[in-house]
Amino acid sequence: MKQGQVLEISWLLLVLLIAFEPWLTRKNVIFGVVFSQNEFWTASYLKKLRWLYFGLICLVGIMINFSVQSFGSAINLIIIGLPLILLLGIIAFGVFHRLVWRWQEQQPTNHLQTKKRVTVDLKELVTNQLSPWWLGFLLVMPLLAGYLAVTNYQVLPASLPIHYSLNGPDSWLPKQRACWLILANQVLLAVTFIVTGYLTRQAASVHGSPQATPGYYHFRRSIYFFMIFAGLMSQIILLTPLLKVNHLTTWLNFLGLFSLPLLIGLPLLFFWLFIRRKKPHGPIIDDNSNWIWGMIYYNRNDPAIFVQKRSGLGFTFNMAHQLSWVYLIAFLGLITILGVLAN
Amino acid sequence: MLLTVDLQSSIPIYQQIRNQIVAQVAAGLVRPGEKLPTIRALANQLQVNLHTVNKAYQQLAQEGFIDLLGRRGAIIVQPSTKNLQQTKKSFQQAVTEAVAQGVSCSALQQLVIQTYQQLKAGKTV
Structure with a gap:
């Protein structure tokens, strides 16, 4: 498969992912607006809005695809097309969020929504507590990488591959530098997955009663252990140059082919099983005003810095806290530094 | 074992948490040896400050209803007449x-x- 085809398929998947965003959510959350009854999901006006959003994103995605390619190579899809479609997705989502909120305010039957009371099932909370110690598994691979770098150093080839394309390794470094790079990457991956795994232990973003977020604890546990699994898979892939493996490229291609569908598919499968399929009901806290455009969380009264996204998939910052800004700037800084170093 | 907090009540939230746990102990809905969630988990779930839940737990511990287990939460203790x-x-x-x-x-x-x-x-x- 050529690089251009890979880019086009990736682009198509990305556009579809953005277009399906209104469906990748709990049934009582529509464009970031929370409802106390999931029956609202099938309201004809809201159905129309969802399909309108889908059509809009697909149409613009196709237009960008054709116009970008007519001006140059497929790589422009990522350089120009990606920021464009992401920006459009954000703006469209914000506009549709306002429309849904306005529509909700006109509904007389939203009586179960309350601004005052929140109910928690203590037994459920105790039995579903996740120990952070499981994340310690992610430290095994950096230690193993260190051990292998030392013990296998003499028998390793003079240069080691550090980057792979579909046709095999395309970048090498002398083995001393490569060993240090692999070790640094192992530690970076461990830290990334430990932090991300730790954050998945957050409370649900829809509050009010345990029935408002059915299946939430199962989903949280699945994602927590998935993060550990994904971290270990990534670390194993990075570890392979240090192993004395024959046919390294075949082995890496196999791992890549095997792990990529799992890494993308499993979270979506968990989401469908434990969140999307469930029917939420019961009173909820009306905190729509804390969600700017249904995406950005701003709540001075909430002590949490990281919160679950409104949709239930992923997490975001509570922008009312100064520390959130520090984390955000540090994260963007880290990405920039890594980007510069990679080039 | 449900715990409901009224965020707009004149009764302080820590008092509401404390009162409801005592009521559930009295009604036998929670028994000695049963665990309570960690302070952080409960505060996150209720969207209240950590200190609020901490204050409720501290009061319950002082009154002899629970034993604090540090980061692992708390446990309901056998009733005693010491208080x-x-x-x-x-x-x-x-x-x-x-x-x-x-x-x-x-x-x-x-x-x-x-x-x-x-x-x-x-x-x-």
Whole structure:
């Protein structure tokens, strides 16, 4: 498969992912607006809005695809097309969020929504507590990488591959530098997955009663252990140059082919099983005003810095806290530094 | 074991948490040896400050209803009479206020019996 085809398929998947965003959510959350009854999901006006959003994103995605390619190579899809479609997705989502909120305010039957009371099932909370110690598994691979770098150093080839394309390794470094790079990457991956795994232990973003977020604890546990699994898979892939493996490229291609569908598919499968399929009901806290455009969380009264996204998939910052800004700037800084170093 | 907090009530949130846990212990809905969630988990779930839940747990521990397990939450303890003196004082204060408001002795007796029976039937008050 050529690089251009890979880019086009990736682009198509990305556009579809953005277009399906209104469906990748709990049934009582529509464009970031929370409802106390999931029956609202099938309201004809809201159905129309969802399909309108889908059509809009697909149409613009196709237009960008054709116009970008007519001006140059497929790589422009990522350089120009990606920021464009992401920006459009954000703006469209914000506009549709306002429309849904306005529509909700006109509904007389939203009586179960309350601004005052929140109910928690203590037994459920105790039995579903996740120990952070499981994340310690992610430290095994950096230690193993260190051990292998030392013990296998003499028998390793003079240069080691550090980057792979579909046709095999395309970048090498002398083995001393490569060993240090692999070790640094192992530690970076461990830290990334430990932090991300730790954050998945957050409370649900829809509050009010345990029935408002059915299946939430199962989903949280699945994602927590998935993060550990994904971290270990990534670390194993990075570890392979240090192993004395024959046919390294075949082995890496196999791992890549095997792990990529799992890494993308499993979270979506968990989401469908434990969140999307469930029917939420019961009173909820009306905190729509804390969600700017249904995406950005701003709540001075909430002590949490990281919160679950409104949709239930992923997490975001509570922008009312100064520390959130520090984390955000540090994260963007880290990405920039890594980007510069990679080039 | 449900715990409901009214975020706009005049009763402080830590007091609401404390009162409900005591009521559930009295009604036998939670038994000695059962665990309570960690302070952080409960605060996150209720969207209240960590100190609020901490204050409720500290008070419950002082009153002898729970043992704090540090980062692992808390555990309901066997009932003991070591805090009976404090309970007596609170009870006397409640009776004094009721009498001051004109509640008769028989009405008070009835209230005490009713409350006791309700708790023994596994219902919180």
